[in-house]
Amino acid sequence: MIAVRPSSLSSLQLVALASAALVLLPLIYITTLALSADPAVWSRLWTTRVPELLWNTISLAGAAVLLALLLGVSTAWIVTRCDFPGRRLWEVALVLPLAMPTFVLAYVFNYLLGFGGPVEALWQMLAGPQARIFSPQSFLGVTVVMGLATFPFIYLLTRSALLNFNVSFEEVARTCGASPLRRIFSVTLPLLRPSIVAGVALVILYVVSDFGAVSLLRYQTLTYAVFQQMTGQLDNQAASILSVLLVILALLFLVTERWFRRKSRFYQTAGRYRAPQRIQCNWLQTVGLTASLAMILGAAFGVPVCLLILWSLSPEALAILDARFFGFVWNSAVLATLAATAGVLVGLPLAYLASRKPTWLNTGCLQAAYAGYVLPGPVAALAVLVLCLNLIPVVYGTVLVLIIAYVLHFLPAGLQSLEPAIQQITPNLEEVARTLGLSARQTVRQVTLPLIRNGIIVAWVLIFLQTMKELPATLLLRPVGLDTLAIRVWLEASEEYYQLAAPSALLIVLVGLPALGLLLSRDWRAA
Amino acid sequence: MSRSLHKAHRTTPRTNYHPLIGIITTCIVLLFSIIPNIAGAAADQLTVYSGRAERLIKPALDEFTAKTGIQIALLSSGTTELVNRMKAEGDRSPADVFITNDAGSLELARTAGLFRPLSMREIERAIPPQFRATDNSWIGLSGRFWIITYNTRMVKPDQIKSLLDLADPIWKGKLAIPNAGSEYLHAGVSVIRASIGDDRTKKFLEGLRDNAGTQVYQKSSQIVEAVAKGQVALGIVNHYYVYRHLATQPASPIAVVMPDQQEGGMGAIMNVAGIGVLKHTPRVEQAKLLVEFLVAQAGQKIFADLDKEYPLHPEVQADQALVERKSFRAAMVPLAKLAELRAPTLRLIEQVGMR
Numbered sequence: 103m104i105a106v107r108p109s110s111l112s113s114l115q116l117v118a119l120a121s122a123a124l125v126l127l128p129l130i131y132i133t134t135l136a137l138s139a140d141p142a143v144w145s146r147l148w149t150t151r152v153p154e155l156l157w158n159t160i161s162l163a164g165a166a167v168l169l170a171l172l173l174g175v176s177t178a179w180i181v182t183r184c185d186f187p188g189r190r191l192w193e194v195a196l197v198l199p200l201a202m203p204t205f206v207l208a209y210v211f212n213y214l215l216g217f218g219g220p221v222e223a224l225w226q227m228l229a230g231p232q233a234r235i236f237s238p239q240s241f242l243g244v245t246v247v248m249g250l251a252t253f254p255f256i257y258l259l260t261r262s263a264l265l266n267f268n269v270s271f272e273e274v275a276r277t278c279g280a281s282p283l284r285r286i287f288s289v290t291l292p293l294l295r296p297s298i299v300a301g302v303a304l305v306i307l308y309v310v311s312d313f314g315a316v317s318l319l320r321y322q323t324l325t326y327a328v329f330q331q332m333t334g335q336l337d338n339q340a341a342s343i344l345s346v347l348l349v350i351l352a353l354l355f356l357v358t359e360r361w362f363r364r365k366s367r368f369y370q371t372a373g374r375y376r377a378p379q380r381i382q383c384n385w386l387q388t389v390g391l392t393a394s395l396a397m398i399l400g401a402a403f404g405v406p407v408c409l410l411i412l413w414s415l416s417p418e419a420l421a422i423l424d425a426r427f428f429g430f431v432w433n434s435a436v437l438a439t440l441a442a443t444a445g446v447l448v449g450l451p452l453a454y455l456a457s458r459k460p461t462w463l464n465t466g467c468l469q470a471a472y473a474g475y476v477l478p479g480p481v482a483a484l485a486v487l488v489l490c491l492n493l494i495p496v497v498y499g500t501v502l503v504l505i506i507a508y509v510l511h512f513l514p515a516g517l518q519s520l521e522p523a524i525q526q527i528t529p530n531l532e533e534v535a536r537t538l539g540l541s542a543r544q545t546v547r548q549v550t551l552p553l554i555r556n557g558i559i560v561a562w563v564l565i566f567l568q569t570m571k572e573l574p575a576t577l578l579l580r581p582v583g584l585d586t587l588a589i590r591v592w593l594e595a596s597e598e599y600y601q602l603a604a605p606s607a608l609l610i611v612l613v614g615l616p617a618l619g620l621l622l623s624r625d626w627r628a629a
Numbered sequence: 630m631s632r633s634l635h636k637a638h639r640t641t642p643r644t645n646y647h648p649l650i651g652i653i654t655t656c657i658v659l660l661f662s663i664i665p666n667i668a669g670a671a672a673d674q675l676t677v678y679s680g681r682a683e684r685l686i687k688p689a690l691d692e693f694t695a696k697t698g699i700q701i702a703l704l705s706s707g708t709t710e711l712v713n714r715m716k717a718e719g720d721r722s723p724a725d726v727f728i729t730n731d732a733g734s735l736e737l738a739r740t741a742g743l744f745r746p747l748s749m750r751e752i753e754r755a756i757p758p759q760f761r762a763t764d765n766s767w768i769g770l771s772g773r774f775w776i777i778t779y780n781t782r783m784v785k786p787d788q789i790k791s792l793l794d795l796a797d798p799i800w801k802g803k804l805a806i807p808n809a810g811s812e813y814l815h816a817g818v819s820v821i822r823a824s825i826g827d828d829r830t831k832k833f834l835e836g837l838r839d840n841a842g843t844q845v846y847q848k849s850s851q852i853v854e855a856v857a858k859g860q861v862a863l864g865i866v867n868h869y870y871v872y873r874h875l876a877t878q879p880a881s882p883i884a885v886v887m888p889d890q891q892e893g894g895m896g897a898i899m900n901v902a903g904i905g906v907l908k909h910t911p912r913v914e915q916a917k918l919l920v921e922f923l924v925a926q927a928g929q930k931i932f933a934d935l936d937k938e939y940p941l942h943p944e945v946q947a948d949q950a951l952v953e954r955k956s957f958r959a960a961m962v963p964l965a966k967l968a969e970l971r972a973p974t975l976r977l978i979e980q981v982g983m984r
Contacts, residue, residue: 150982217860239843320808320845322984333707334810335975336737436659443656447649491717499718501660582676582704582723593683593705597848 115464117451122467124448125510127493128485129349129473135488136346139339147343151327155344159323159351162244162316163309169249170305173398174256175298180395182264185380186388192395193261197254197622199402201614203571203588204251205314206607209595210406211238211247212318244321248309250402255308256301263297269378296363303359310352311478313574314588318595324348329480329574338484345481352476407611413604422602430606434570434586437501441508442566445516446558448509453520454550458529468517475514479574482511487579499581507575512568516561523557524550563617570610674700675915678715680708680729680812681902682848689931693922699915708734708812715743715907725910726919728770730902731812733819733967735767740968744905749917755924755942760901762965769901769964770923771938773867775817776897777886778853783862792821792888792898793829795863796836805844805852805864806837809983813849813867817898818978819970823962824895827977834981845984850874857881867900872937872950887957896960900967901941902932 181193199207214221215238222235236242275289291298316326324344331341383391396404413419449471456468477485486507490498497503527550535545551558573588580589587606594603679686683705690701704711708729715722715738727743729735738744744766752761752768760769777789783803789795795804807814822830844861846852852864853874859882871885889895904923906916922928929940939947939954947954962970 146976146979150979154982217855218858237843317847320843320847330808330810333710336709336713336972338713440656440659443652447652487717495717495719496721499714499721499723577706578710580704582678583702597682597850598854 114451114455117448118455118464118467121448121452121513122470124506125473125513126470128482128489128510129477131488131492132342132345132349132481132485135338135342139343143339144343147340151344152347155322155324155327156347156351158241158321159310159325159348162241162248162321162323163306165241165245166248166252166309167302167305169245170253170256171298171302173249173253174301175260175294177253177395177398178257178260178264180391182261183378183381184383184387184391186383186391188392192392192399194622195399195403196257196395197618198399198615199251200254201611201618202251202403202406203314203573203607203610203614204247204312205318205573205588205592205595206410206611207251207402207406208238208244208247208315208318209591209600209603209607210409211243212595212598213409213600214238214405215243215246239319239321241321244316244319247315247319248312250398251315252305252308253398253402255304256298259297259301259304260294263294264378267293272378299359299362303355306355307352307475310348310355313479314571314592317574318592324351325478325480325574328478328484329578332480332484332578338488341480341484342488345484348478348481349476352478356476407608410604410608410611413601414608416601416604418599418601419604423605427605430585430587430590431609433584434588437504437508437576437584437586438566438569440501440505441512441569442516442562444505445509445513445565446520446562449513449516449520449561450558453517453524457521457524468521471517472514474510474512477511479511479572480578482507483575483578486510486575501581501584504576504579504581504584507579508565508569508572511572511575512565515564515568519557519560519564520554523554523560527553560621563620567614567617570613673912673915674702675725675912675919676702676723677704677726677728677919678711678724679703679705679727680711680731680734681705682850685936686728688935689923689928690919692931693919693928696922697918699918701919707810709810712738712741712743716741720909722907722909724907725912726904726906726916728902728904729812730773730900731816731967732767732769732901732903732964733816733971734812735903735905736762736965736968737971738905739764739766743907745908745910745913747906747917747920749921751921752924755926755929757941757943760941760964761903767903767905768920768924769903769941771902771929771932771936772899772941773813773869773902773938774887774897774899774959775813775865776868776871777863777888778856778866778871778883779863779886780856780859780861781882781884783859786884786886789863789886790888790891791894792865793825793833795840795865796833798836798840800840800863802840802842802844803862804837804840805846805855805861806841807849807852807865808845808847809978811847813900815971815974815978816900816967817865819967819974820898820960820962821895822974822977823966823970824960827973831977831981834978834983838981838983853883857883868951869937872948875950876937885952887952889960890957896958899959899964901964902938 177196181189181196213219215235216222217237225235226233238247271289271293272285275285280288310323311325313325313329316323317329324347328341328344328348331344332338335341452468452471455464474482486503487498490503490506531553532545532549535549536542540548571588573592576586576589577592580586587610590606591603591610677690683703686705687703690703693699694701704724708731711727711729712734715724715727718724727738739762746764746766747768748765752765756768760772761767775792777792777795779789818830818834821833844855846855849866849870852866853870855861856864857874857878868885871883874883875881887897889897904920906913906920910916924942926942926945929942929945932938933940933945933947937948937951939951
């Protein structure tokens with residue numbers, strides 16, 4: 103508005119347009135590539151791979167959501183509605199699995215549940231030497247890994263909803279004589295629905311776009327198939343077709359979620375908010391609750407981390423901690439820094455313009471930037487690859503391509519914290535600064551930027567973290583000699599060299615922890 | 630938004646430089662800090678794109694560096710992926726040398742005009758002509774055979790004679806196979822097609838697909854592990870993975886069948902790992918030195934002893950544990966033909982719907 107001079111506005115506008123183009127062009131290219139593919143390739147894919155892949159992807163997403171719901175909602179209810187020693191500790195600890203990338207969890211479970219692994223050995227002691235457990239490389243195995251990796255999303259959202267909603271609704275139901283079960287199903291759960299739906303959407307997008315776990319557990323989903331087609335075929339026709347299907351699938355989920363959210367809005371009746379009474383637990387209940395929480399958290403975080411530490415201390419693992427290893431650490435850190443900085447620089451003008459000057463053009467640019475949501479890693483890689491080959495072949499095979507892919511892929515994550523940060527500042531402050539004689543540039547630098555500093559930090563950290571964990575795009579686009587920690591984990595783990603993968607995996611988890619803390623201390627949703 | 634952070638900022642002195650400049654400078658500095666890792670920075674550093682597993686090729690390259698002082702930057706990735714990449718990079722490719730595990734891919738790279746023909750006496754002396762391109766633009770380095778590996782507690786050696794037996798429904802759920810994207814599967818299926826025709830190959834692949842179910846692996850070493858643990862009874866792999874496994878775990882209940890040696894059988898499926906020098910490279914001399922090192926007896930011995938492959942140099946002995954090379958015959962399909970057979974092979978594999 104007034105805060106921005108027309109000339110700088112147009113240059114900002116140019117930047118925003120360029121950013122939107124950066125996101126949209128690859129998507130357009132990949133779609134044209136798919137549409138111009140030989141019809142024979144289409145029909146062959148439809149009759150052979152597509153039905154299986156679609157079914158695998160959708161059923162996995164469904165099953166993972168069920169498991170994550172079960173774990174997330176029940177743990178959230180326990181920590182908000184029960185009172186027992188250690189409750190506060192659990193409340194924080196339950197988000198720890200978010201620091202664990204899916205490929206690390208998958209590789210640990212490959213060992214734990216694997217043929218002749220420790221869990222099977224335990225089971226055989228109980229059920230006889232011929233007893234078998236389900237394989238980690240089955241539908242059930244992948245579901246368990248995905249459910250454990252994603253339940254904290256649902257936990258976080260349900261927990262904050264439970265803390266925020268007014269207990270009087272439940273009390274009214276109780277006075278009217280509803281049984282406890284009926285109260286849960288007709289009052290509590292419906293009230294939680296908006297946050298649960300948001301959590302479910304997060305989980306679905308996460309599962310559908312996951313590459314690390316499904317590739318290590320060899321479970322065929324669309325995302326994994328795109329990667330396989332890119333690495334196994336001499337042209338990218340089939341990969342682009344599968345990519346477009348995947349994008350459509352993700353879009354469908356996203357649209358459904360928006361629709362659900364619009365349908366179900368609940369408002370707090372003003373002024374009558376009371377926090378719920380917590381159920382006081384006796385010692386027996388405390389033991390029961392602690393044991394079940396410990397089991398969930400142990401499976402999702404405790405046991406994997408202990409194993410990683412154990413493996414990292416093995417002589418094989420210690421032997422690889424040389425200059426080469428620290429090179430990988432450095433590469434990861436630099437790439438993540440560059441991607442995070444680029445992401446924030448690209449995201450800021452978009453978010454700023456859309457909230458200060460919400461013309462259709464500006465909001466359109468912002469919405470376009472969110473397209474990265476529906477571009478899973480291999481698809482983003484393919485899109486950037488095709489784009490660069492056609493438009494700017496010079497950069498192909500350089501770090502730049504990789505950075506572009508990261509920005510494209512993780513911009514939505516950054517925007518999610520930049521956008522509300524900017525929206526929270528009233529334009530009045532900027533206007534006051536202008537009236538007091540600051541130039542537009544000075545206003546931005548001395549008023550706007552300091553005010554949204556926390557939003558910027560969170561966005562930066564989020565992109566940094568995601569880039570540290572990124573696997574498929576890095577695998578496909580990395581220049582010579584630029585292996586990252588995530589790549590090393592994946593390469594070693596895919597040949598089942600558990601010990602050799604452990605130090606890198608542990609480091610990724612450790613780097614994730616403080617960042618997780620930073621995010622949670624500010625905004626539980628952002629994680 | 631935290632108040633304290635906000636206040637803290639207000640009290641810091643205001644500076645007049647543009648914050649963007651600082652950020653961008655830092656980024657550029659960081660970018661350059663990783664550039665020395667990137668190929669081609671050092672004048673005589675060779676950049677090698679390798680489609681072979683890193684642990685199978687790095688020892689040989691390290692020994693080359695130790696001997697000549699020429700540094701090597703190695704990018705290990707999928708073979709087809711790298712061929713695609715070199716094609717896309719064209720003359721700007723940082724790669725000087727391409728090493729991979731499949732003659733078909735080498736031939737494809739040759740027909741795409743990526744390689745430079747070499748005329749070197751060392752090559753002609755060391756490697757028999759059937760293992761290199763007609764114009765020596767790629768040179769085979771080591772031989773490998775498709776073998777059937779089995780768990781000795783679950784299968785008797787006389788139960789299996791031919792690869793084609795593996796399609797028999799009695800092996801349902803007991804067989805591990807490589808995934809549909811692996812080049813050595815493509816090469817093997819190409820040889821089978823050339824030997825027994827498309828229709829029978831299709832039936833065979835359908836049998837494999839049904840018997841393997843979800844036991845489809847990305848890496849040969851995983852198949853060997855699965856057989857050794859008894860998770861499956863049989864697997865199709867390149868021979869050296871079995872011998873490398875046995876070298877570290879001699880007591881493992883695992884053995885090999887050299888398939889299709891019966892009267893009228895197609896013979897064992899052979900492929901070579903090989904090397905090509907890229908056309909545009911300015912470091913021809915260094916690249917030639919690498920080729921020379923790898924085809925010479927010393928280099929060939931690394932492939933024989935460490936990797937357990939069959940060296941192609943006639944005077945270098947294969948590892949004692951391996952099946953004597955003269956005791957079995959290979960399928961009669963020229964290696965260079967694998968390239969033209971590949972596209973229809975891929976179509977067939979996809980038609981069958983292998984994973």
